[in-house]
Amino acid sequence: MKRYFIAIFCAIIYLGSLALPANNAEANQLFIDIPKNHYAAEAIQWAYEFDIINGYPDGTFRPNQAVTEQQFAQIFVNYFDLEPVEEELMKFSKKQIASDAIYNTLAAYQVPLNGYFDNQIRSSAVTRGTVAQALAYMLNGDTTLNSSIQFLLDYYITSGQNPKYENTNLQRYFGASNHLTRAQLVVFFYKLQAKSFFYISPKAEQNFENTEQYTLNKRANLARNILDKSLRKGSNWSTEANNKPNKTWNGEYTYFYTYGNGDIDSRGRILSITNSSKSSFNVTYYTYDGWNSGTVEGVATIVSDKKARLNKTSEGTRCVIEFEKIGTNSIKTTEFYCEAGRDKGTNYNGTLTLETN
Structure with missing residues (x-):
């Protein structure tokens, strides 16, 4: 229960900034673009009642709007109540931004994400496959895309997007390369909390303990390497990569x-x-x-x-x-x-x- 209330409280702080409150929704319908038969209506109702996420001033929720990786990362850290770390990542992007502390923490747990060293990747839309691997790794220690998707399917966290591939191609069935939307984000966490999935896998806990005494950048590299090759963006950190010619100014x-x-x-x-x-x-x-x-x-x-x-x-x-x-x-x-x-x-x-x- 402690994790639940902490997760709700922290998510309120962050997700409320994704959009402004909706004031124009009809009395019998929370958001004008979310009919009662919408697949995420119940989850959105739950998220709204707990002030986890709001709508827009025009009365819409915009369920199909993409979520960035750093937005997902913020909610992920809050939901699992992950411990902050003092060590800081060295990045290819020199500018310090608000999500730096979040990615420092995720690197310590070696959570599979792309944007550890690149601000632009952090601000780009996150894929469903990346989200599946991050969640399944944290909950079950899974390290492959297929096992991560299967984990979410087995516990009915998702039912997939493309039924025609259900028995032939697991990744296409799930829609691994598609972007995660606001509605999907709410549904994922709604179903996780309904099943009391707040714990952290022994693998993630062990990586956080860091008995090997790896640097934070090496741990971030190991985290990025967990991601399926079809989902990876950017480059792993190395001294050579950091100092290689950058023609963007030339x-x-x-x-x-x-x-x-x-x-x-x-x-x-x-x-x-x-x-x-x-x-x-x-x-x-x-x-x-x-x-x-x-x-x-x-x-x-x-x-x-x-x-x-x-x-x-x-x-x-x-x-x-x-x-x-x-x-x-x-x-x-x-x-x-x-x-x-x-x-x-x-x-x-x-x-x-x-x-x-």
């Missing part, structure tokens, strides 16, 4: 503007980014405005998925320039302090566009 970005008849009546900027890795890239930045010009070279440090910062030139002179990705083909540069190497009539501020062949 390129020559330019801006030109002519306001007169001659060369001196124009301004421009040419930013060249090379040798981009997961943590830094090389910068050569030339800017001019009429007769005034300047060039700076150095190494910028990547501080998040979309931002990097140059703090000094290759000669060791102080020069602070922030680089921010705008969409996929532009970079906005902002100079905070960078007087060395340029005339006073120009600076390193502007938005530049990637040159393409």
